[in-house]
Amino acid sequence: MLIDGKIRPGESVFDSIDPATEEVAATVADGTAADMDAAIAAARRAFDEGTWAADLDLRVRCLRQLRDALRRNAAELRERTVAEVGCPVLLTRGPQFDTPVADLGWFADLAEAYAWRTDLGEAAPMGMRSRRWVLKEPAGVVGAITPWNFPHQINLAKLGPALAAGNTVVLKPAPDTPWCGAAVGRIIAEETEIPPGVVNIVTSSSHELGARLAADPRVDLVSFTGSTATGRAVMASAAATIKRVFLELGGKSAFVVLDDADLAAACATAAFAVCAHAGQGCAITTRLLVPRARYAEAVEATAETMRAIGVGDPRDRGTICGPLISARQRDRVEGYLRLAREEGGGFACGGRRPPDRDRGFWIEPTLITGLPNEARVAQEEIFGPVLVAIPHDGDDDAVRLANASPYGLSGAVHSEDPERAWAVARRLRTGTVSVNGGQWYGGDAPFGGYKQSGVGREMGVAGFEEYLETKTVAEPA
Structure with missing residues (x-):
């Protein structure tokens, strides 16, 4: 000391x-x-x-x-x-x-x-x-x-x-x-x-x-x-x-994809974000809000990227998703995965420990589907590589869902129309927002949250x- x-x-x-x-x-x-x-x-x-x-x-x-x-x-x-x-x-x-x-x-x-x-x-x-x-x-x-x-x-x-x-x-x-x-x-x-x-x-x-x-x-x-x-x-x-x-x-931040966005690119970005450092970041976007008409397409694109990222040795320069910090944290994440099943959800990918790793505190990148925004796994901070995909019915509904959270730390909006993306970003009750992949982090940028x-x-x-x-x-x- x-x-x-x-x-x-x-x-x-x-x-x-x-x-x-x-x-x-x-x-x-x-x-x-x-x-x-x-x-x-x-x-x-x-x-x-x-x-x-x-x-x-x-x-x-x-x-x-x-x-x-x-x-x-x-x-x-x-x-x-x-x-x-x-x-x-x-x-x-x-x-x-x-x-x-x-x-x-x-x-x-x-x-x-x-x-x-x-x-x-x-x-x-x-x-x-x-x-x-x-x-x-x-x-x-x-x-x-x-x-x-x-x-x-x-x-x-x-x-x-x-x-x-x-x-x-x-x-x-x-x-x-x-x-x-x-x-x-x-x-x-x-x-x-x-x-x-x-x-x-x-x-x-x-x-x-x-x-x-x-x-x-x-x-x-x-x-x-x-x-x-x-x-x-x-x-x-x-x-x-x-x-x-x-x-x-804490945070339970929303990644909002509007109906004119490049869906594949946006979903890949969301997948990468939640896998980085095994999702152990308070400002990581852990709710993926996508147009209802393209929900299945978005789920497949996101799951494909998350499967490709996988888990890896943190000493490897190519690793994005390493282990969780402790056995206690892994157990906590697994408790939420069981809860997702109990609430009626499914896994488009992941949902388990990697079968090829018998040492360390690992969870595969996981995409939860089939649950509403009110589900506990969509409202509570999990702090693992776990993303919940939720459909929305247009910009107003996406804003409503994004703001229907006790938290307000971060968020992201993707749209081909920058003015439309900005209009949604302004309505999000969060301390930071990424528009079309912009990075807000830096020593000169204030960071903090609304609400809880x-x-x-x-x-x-x-x-x-x-x-x-x-x-x-x-x-x-």
Whole structure:
């Protein structure tokens, strides 16, 4: 662990398991409540007594140092990330490593150019001539709680803007992927000038430490990414001290194909999206809404692509769909596949473990058919390579079905007519939308959801400002 600038062993350790082989990928310190207490104390002390919050030049320099150090260590980090997360190595060239590392530089640039002080000019409220300014200041101590599916992306998407804004941070990585967080901590301690206590990383096999972090009165802001159910618990814990909460939660996003779209191309895109990283992404589109008159054609085209993708060793450069993170997650996905059968659905492809793999946590890419939008498998987040095909009766019906969800994180629309696609996209109650295959992900693009998909935004200027307070100052003119 990294606590108060020092690499600290745990009183005990726990194993992180390679989901493709079931072998031990790493042995990591198992933090305790005492470790978390020390980390929060160090972060509080560094914010209240240190110079980090006031020294913009140091913050910018340190973020660029961290970016460059991560790049120098990329070969080891890439290999170990594939082993711990089970993500295809192809994705480490994008959102699993390279892109979030580069985004640290974007946040450094933003902090350097940001308007930290805005002059509102003179006014005479209540007859008192005054000069007023608006100041932007760091929120304080940030508690960051992250999930296992894209550990580097989400860890760095919290560390980057929080540090750029002048906060200190206590990061609690997910129990399934602790090594990814611990590795960043080692690099911070050994290869950057980030002062002691500014970043603290506590690995643990227990979710309880995350709950302690959210409830602690010394923490000013909690940034959490994970399930909606856990997000509710985080919000409830934070309520006792009225601390600010940023939540990026679940999704059940719709991929809308309109009746004038290139059906084969659109369905292939939908199939690829749900197979990437075995569907373990909150913003992945997992409901395929297609014109009723072409439902059978769409199902066949989608199933054909999903069968062709299959599953593969995540170390293979050609793999798209690797294993699920754990036996527990595989069991959860299999429970939803049984439920699909019980609700009257069928499988156009998949629906089982691959018969040729007796080690690892695998599920074949699966296309569920024959169920309405109200079915549980069409409403609840499965977090596996599972797509539900649902017919619609035109644009209005497609919008109705897409929005008939407790979530509102992502979405996609395909049409040969860009104006028509945009018209549908504007009506989707989601935080991000892809039109005709456009890619919204990037450090400069705000990400977050409507409804039960979260509160606030991550990344972009909006995500940076989540970590700031606003102060208005006036003096006599």
